[in-house]
């Protein structure tokens with residue numbers, strides 16, 4: 001089977017971007033990351049992409065009059081690169097109609113909670129404030145709802161401490177394993 005072509009969208013650090021690239025390079029995932037997209041020019045993910053030799057699109061949403069306008073720009077790049085699957089990895093924006101229609105059933109997201117608990121921003125902070133003892137991560141399909149698409153994979157992380165840095169390190173480590181696993185589940189379906 002030929003390698004599927006993936007674009008990763010990220011707004012910040014990009015550790016999940018790097019984990020996906022590594023899984024592809026090592027053959028754990030039978031795909032290739034052909035594009036990195038960021039809405040925050042200069043975010044650390046751009047350094048990771050440069051190191052990995054992955055082509056990058058950096059854009060500023062405020063340079064466009066609407067989400068439809070910048071998503072149309074992105075769509076033309078995605079088509080040019082023949083992207084078959086979009087993986088959101090810390091992309092801090094809701095996907096709009098243009099991309100949802102063009103890539104229906106082919107956009108994934110990773111969220112640092114056991115959905116449907118703690119949707120939206122700062123899921124880890126929400127869970128800590130709630131006092132949960134089992135945290136987790138979820139990979140799901142993206143649809144027009146907020147963190148509400150069909151779940152592909154989940155992992156639970158029991159934690160009774162209060163150190164947010166420790167907890168986030170555990171969550172990230174688990175994300176880096178589960179995202180490639182979830183991609184492997186989806187690849188035969190697209």
Ligand code: GRF
Nearest residue numbers: 013014015016090110111112
């Ligand atoms: C991850 O915790 C992910 O679950 C959330 O944003 C964070 C991105 O981390 N959606 P990184 O940029 O991949 O390091």
